[in-house]
Amino acid sequence: MTPLSPLYADLSPYYDRFCRDVDYAAQCDFADRVFRTFGDTPGRAYLDLACGTGQHLAHMTGKGFSGTGLDNSQAMLDQAALRCPGATWLRRDLAGFVADAEFDLITCLLYSLHYSHPRAALRETLRRAWQALAPGGVLLFDLVDESGVGTRDAVTRLSEDDARFTFRSGWRHGGGETLHLHVSIEREDAAGWQCWTDRHAMTAISLAEVRATMTALGFAVTVLERDFTRLAEWDGASFNVMVVGTKPARRFPMEQPDPCPEPAGACRAAAVGWDTRCQATRTPHERTAFPDVAG
Numbered sequence: 001m002t003p004l005s006p007l008y009a010d011l012s013p014y015y016d017r018f019c020r021d022v023d024y025a026a027q028c029d030f031a032d033r034v035f036r037t038f039g040d041t042p043g044r045a046y047l048d049l050a051c052g053t054g055q056h057l058a059h060m061t062g063k064g065f066s067g068t069g070l071d072n073s074q075a076m077l078d079q080a081a082l083r084c085p086g087a088t089w090l091r092r093d094l095a096g097f098v099a100d101a102e103f104d105l106i107t108c109l110l111y112s113l114h115y116s117h118p119r120a121a122l123r124e125t126l127r128r129a130w131q132a133l134a135p136g137g138v139l140l141f142d143l144v145d146e147s148g149v150g151t152r153d154a155v156t157r158l159s160e161d162d163a164r165f166t167f168r169s170g171w172r173h174g175g176g177e178t179l180h181l182h183v184s185i186e187r188e189d190a191a192g193w194q195c196w197t198d199r200h201a202m203t204a205i206s207l208a209e210v211r212a213t214m215t216a217l218g219f220a221v222t223v224l225e226r227d228f229t230r231l232a233e234w235d236g237a238s239f240n241v242m243v244v245g246t247k248p249a250r251r252f253p254m255e256q257p258d259p260c261p262e263p264a265g266a267c268r269a270a271a272v273g274w275d276t277r278c279q280a281t282r283t284p285h286e287r288t289a290f291p292d293v294a295g
Contacts, residue, residue, distance in 0.1 A: 021156070023228065027109055028059035030228040030242075031140055035105045037231060038222065040136035040249040043104040047132065049094055049125075049141075050112030054080030057087055065105065070097055095121040099132035106133060108141040114202040119177050122203045123213050129245075130217045136249030139219070140242065142226055146204040148239020149173040153182075163189035171202070179204045207241060219245035 044065045048056050051069030061067045067087040094116045116122040129139050153170035166186040179202040187194045214221050223234040224242040
């Protein structure tokens with residue numbers, strides 16, 4: 001397992017404060033809608049990769065999923081267990097996990113898939129996610145294409161426990177397959193000043209390579225805009241995307257999908273095809289996900 005910086009052990013109780021601007025509820029509403037739209041499995045077993053302090057797990061278990069969280073930081077898992085006492089926890093690297101059960105939905109949000117470094121490890125993470133999914137299950141993660149990595153730092157300031165904190169983080173990409181995530185946290189109080197710094201090697205990769213890897217594994221891949229208010233097909237221009245990988249469902253030998261009465265392509269919308277596809281070609285989950293849309 002990759003050695004961890006003391007930063008995460010020392011400051012894990014403050015992690016959620018540093019991430020206070022993250023709308024976990026909106027992200028989980030989005031994940032639930034993706035699952036209902038693209039999934040084809042009756043179960044609701046959920047695995048969150050790089051789960052951190054369990055924010056996504058808490059929201060998803062509230063939606064009826066049974067939760068499992070994976071992280072390689074015991075300090076983060078300890079915080080997550082306080083938030084979700086009924087969940088199952090795995091301390092593993094992303095590229096090294098082995099699931100004892102099949103999951104209906106797997107997420108890896110907040111660009112955490114990039115922590116699988118180098119590219120060979122990222123490809124291995126995708127392979128293991130494929131193995132861990134039930135037939136008809138869904139993998140969902142966000143990704144930034146290597147050609148669109150910015151250099152602007154995010155800065156968060158807060159006051160807590162009679163101390164002032166400043167949190168800075170930002171990516172640097174000088175070419176090749178490595179992104180460098182620079183993190184620093186300063187703490188100032190009556191006793192003085194402390195500073196924690198860390199630098200992670202993360203993976204720079206193109207969306208095209210990720211799609212090719214997933215397709216070779218057997219996923220049906222859909223790329224969406226990273227807009228948590230709606231399901232919108234990727235416009236081909238933005239660098240930050242949501243990637244949906246669906247594992248084909250098992251079918252009995254005599255089972256065939258319902259035939260579509262429309263000419264090929266006639267029932268596909270220009271903006272969001274699955275919102276207006278005719279009812280005959282939707283999965284059972286798709287047919288209930290958008291009841292306001294006529295077939």
